[in-house]
Amino acid sequence: MRFDIVTVLPGLLESPFAHSILLRAQKKGLAEIHVHNLRDYSTGKQKSVDDYPYGGGSGMVMNIEPFAKCIAALKAERDYDEVIFMTPDGETLNQPMANQLSIKKNIIILCGHYKGIDQRIRDIFVTKEISVGDYVLSGGELPAAIVVDAVVRLIPGVLSDETSALSDSFQDGLLDAPVYTRPADWNGHKVPDVLLSGHAGEIEKWRFEQAVARTKQRRPDLLDD
Structure with a gap:
């Protein structure tokens, strides 16, 4: 199973995937977790990925172009079962959802920041929106790590005791x-x-x-x- 996580803060995800069960799953070849820096897909000199919102208001909104380019580059290499956006107004993550995602093969997870992402990203590219609870975090990185952890541990062979996940x-x-x-x-x-x-x-x-x-x-x- 492969996860491609798109973020402006790749360093924030180094630790969660470098220890314990998630590290073991990667070493066993049962899961691949790749983190992509969204700024690598920005064409501006400052590598900016956000701009002021149309209509005014507080905060900055993430641009559509860097996300579109990153998703296109990933999809040129393989097919994806889901493009997930982590958002407080998504469907709340639960065990049945984790079970369902664990049988997928390739998943992209988009991490938002600032005030949010351009709605067109959600309309055009996203196939599933997930929340980890009724609260707001600074970005989608920690929720993305939660989703990956909840799903990867269900992959057969990841846990040393195959029945452990089934009795959670x-x-x-x-x-x-x-x-x-x-x-x-x-x-x-x-x-x-x-x-x-x-x-x-x-x-x-x-x-x-x-x-x-x-x-x-x-x-x-x-x-x-």
């Missing part, structure tokens, strides 16, 4: 059950006996009941359906 919170519409590890007794705080019983059926029953109880308490909206 939200995969079955529930939050995950509490988890424990050694020691079994820490200063009088003990692990539930059922987890030490070795009885797989009882353990799974307990985990399901705990997941339902936790979801009712913390995210009852997940159970409304």
Whole structure:
């Protein structure tokens, strides 16, 4: 799976993709993550990628030409399943969306900045708009990293335990059950006996009941359906 991320701040994305599971996925050849500097596609002497908004108002708006040139250059090399724009008014990222994206092959992610991007970029090139929550960040880089992380970990072979991603919170519409590890007794705080019983059926029953109880308490909206 390949991600091409277009940004004016490529350095901001160096760390998220250089550690842990995302680094492992790249070393295994299961995922490619390429970051492109939008300014490389600007023809101006100052490598500017923004201008004042038509109609007035505060802030600057990102130009259509650099994005168009970058997307055209990428599409000349391969076909893309999605061109994603990270935006607060997009569809909120959730686990089903991450699952769906994980079966794609090539994805472009556009990161906005300033007041936003020229609407024509969204109208002409973008196939999917994604938000990571009802709040505004300084740019689309961190949301892009979140999308990549949520998707890449679902690719078969990325996680050492193939079943781990399938038992995460939200995969079955529930939050995950509490988890424990050694020691079994820490200063009088003990692990539930059922987890030490070795009885797989009882353990799974307990985990399901705990997941339902936790979801009712913390995210009852997940159970409304």
